[in-house]
Amino acid sequence: MGTSEFSWKLADHPKLPKGKTIGLVVLDGWGEANPDKYNCIHVAETPTMDSLKKGAPEKWRLVRAHGTAVGLPSEDDMGNSEVGHNALGAGRIFAQGAKLVDYALASGKMFEGEGFKYIKESFDAGTLHLIGLLSDGGVHSRLDQLLLLLKGASEQGAKRIRVHILTDGRDVLDGSSVGFVETLENELANLREKGVDAQTASGGGRMYVTMDRYENDWGVIKRGWDAHVLGEAPYKFRSGLEAVKRLREETGANDQYLPPFVIVDENGKPVGPVVDGDAVVTINFRADRMVMLAKALEYENFDKFDRVRFPKIRYAGMLQYDGELLLPSHYLVAPPEIERTSGEYLVHNGVRTFACSETVKFGHVTFFWNGNRSGCFNPEMEEYLEIPSDSGITFNVQPKMKALEIAEKARDAILSRKFHQVRVNLPNSDMVGHTGDIEATVVACKAADEAVKMIIDAIEQVGGIYVVTADHGNAEDMVKRNKKGAPLLDKDGNIQILTSHTLQPVPLAIGGPGLAPGVRFRKDVPNGGLANVAATVMNLHGFEAPSDYEPTLVEVVDN
Ligand SMILES: O=C(O)[C@H](O)COP(=O)(O)O
Ligand SMILES: [Mn+2]
Ligand SMILES: [Mn+2]
Known part of the structure; x- marks a missing residue:
């Protein structure tokens, strides 16, 4: 598409009217799976979602939400x-961070890029620090990528390497941290044999140390800063393996919430604080849970907590985490360029939008939805509302979270008739699902269902349209299974709780009094995924989608 002929103007849909209010709901972590007792969505009372499924076979379907369907x-x-x-908002499938990093490592391009050359300047005199999530979850980072980076960096001349590890247990099974640390530390030992001074330096559980998001709790970043940069933490060990094993046993904390620790030498001195002249790479490719640390590492002026020391370092992200803030300014792999999102098109075509969630998912319906872009496209046409999340708790103690508040704000926005699109993310099934607490997850699913009802009721009142979907699975399966689908037991005979997302498809439901007669799901896009939703929503707003968008899932038949 040459820029000269480009236009934001969308063609009118030949059959569908403009001006309807659309309530667009994303249930976070709400997949479709066979009913059983570990399917919290099935166990919970969810009359609203049940009726969407049962009531209208032509207006309810499943869409793919994992793997290549989402890049x-x-x-x-x-x-x-x-x-x-990203897929829901952008209407196309972009190769995502995980894939881009794989390619950059496999082709060797990572080591030829500007970002790597920048940090390499420190290899002679300084230490290379690698900080990030240590697992094979593939959501924020991947262990195999870290190992390749370690190998590549040492081949490129890094002589002293320190790894700062954040244990997972959220995208992978709880307790798996032990195996991941073992693999890492074996590799570090191999490097030492080759003459590279390489070891683990500090760490902690991802939800308690370093990986907060959307500025929910700066205390989390401070704990990470103290351990990784200052070399100070309440717990001290001689190796990462000892740290993870002993902290799990002695504090009873799970992988997600291990307290911060530092690794010390035989004299009790931390082996790897970050000092002037060092290089730091944050190895996560995903942005949301690295932005806060990136600010602390990069910004000269910073007032979120007392950094005590602000070492002069060369810092690069695995990716650039925020394209608007250009943060960090150096990175090893260029992030996907997601442009011309549906939100931007719709704003240019007169669609007024309200987007809302609570803090822990606010960036999801705004930043991620808009192709990793902060803020509104046009503040006169859009209002983005963040409801503060509870902080400092695990959400199984408050499984209803702010679902009611989000639904009330959405209801009010719908009834105000000021907006054509009212978009929300309801976090409950995901955030509580990640705690692995099955009872609480059932409560969470019920609360989300009630919120959907409130939004649908408001849509009924204004003669609008609802679109209800989800971003991926989570609460519909809370147990690790074998290939035949039977629950797996651990060595003590207990079921292995699945805290992570799943490979399941998610529902997509449309309806409401404003839906033109004859609108129904097409049958010829059986493999439709989340990226097909954008064109679908554009149609329901009365527009044709751009030609390079994934096809719409709806058709209009004459009655
Ligand atoms: O960051 C998290 O909480 C999990 O790793 C992934 O959850 P999300 O993709 O639903 O945010
Ligand atoms: Mn999600
Ligand atoms: Mn999640």
Whole structure:
């Protein structure tokens, strides 16, 4: 498409009217799976979602939400919020961070790029620090990529390497941290044999140390800063393996919430604080949970907590995490360029939009939805509302979260008739699902269902249209299964709780009094995925989608 002929103007849909209010609901972590007792959505009372499914076979379907359908490397990759909301909002499938990093490593291009050359300047005199999530979850980072980066960096002359590890247990099974640390530390030992001074330096559980998001709790970043940069933490060990094993046993914390620790030498001195002249790479490819640390590492002026020391370092992200803020300014792999999202088109075509969620998912319906772009396209046409999340708790103690508040704000926005699109993310099934607490997840699913009802009721009142979907699975399957689908037991005979997302498809339902007669789901896009939703929604707003968008899922038949 040459820029001269480009236009934001969308063609009118030949049959569908403009001006309807659309309530667009994303249930976070709400997949479709066979009913059983580990399917919290099935166990919960969810009359609203049940009626959408039962009532109208032509207005309810499943869409793919994992793997290549959302730009991930393979069909073994579960969906996640970033890629899910990117696909929903952008209407096309972009190769995502995981895939881009794989390619940059396999081709060697990573080591020829500007970002790597920049950090390499520190290899002679300084230490290379790698900080990030240590697992094979593939949502924020991948262990195999870290190992390749370690190998590549040492081949490129890094002589002293320190790894700062954040244990997972959220995108992977709880307890799996032990195996991941073992693999890492074996590799570090191999490097030491080759003359590279390489070891683990600090760490903690991802939800308690370093990986907060959307500025929900800066205390999390401070704990990480103290451990990784200052070399200070309440727990001290001689190796990462000892740290993870002993902290799990002695504090009872799970992988997600391990307290911060530092690795010390035989004299009790931390082995790897970050000091002037060092290089730092944050190895996560996904943005949301690295932006806060990136600010602390990069910004000269910073007032979120007392950094005590602000070392002069060369810092690069695995990717650039925020394209608007250009943060960090150096990165090893260029992020996907997601342009011409549906939100931007619709704003140019007069569609007034309201978007809302609570803090923990606010960036999902705004930043991720808009192709990793912060803020509104046009503040006169859009209002984005963030409801503060509870912080400092695990959401199984508050499984209703802010679902009611989000639904009330959406209801009010719909009834105000000021907006054509009222878009929300309801976090409950995902955030509580990640805690692995089955009872609480059932409560969470019920609360989300009630919120959907409130939004649909408001849509009924204004003669509008609802579109209800999800970004990936989570709460519909809370147990790890074997290939035949039977629950797996651990060595003590307990079921292995699945805290992660799943490979399941998600529902997509349309309806409401404003839906023109004859609108129904097409039968000829059986493999439709989240990226097909954007064109579908554009049609329901009365527009044709751009020709390079994934096809719409609706057709209009004459009655
Ligand atoms: O960051 C998280 O909480 C999980 O790794 C993924 O969850 P999300 O993709 O639903 O945000
Ligand atoms: Mn999600
Ligand atoms: Mn999640």
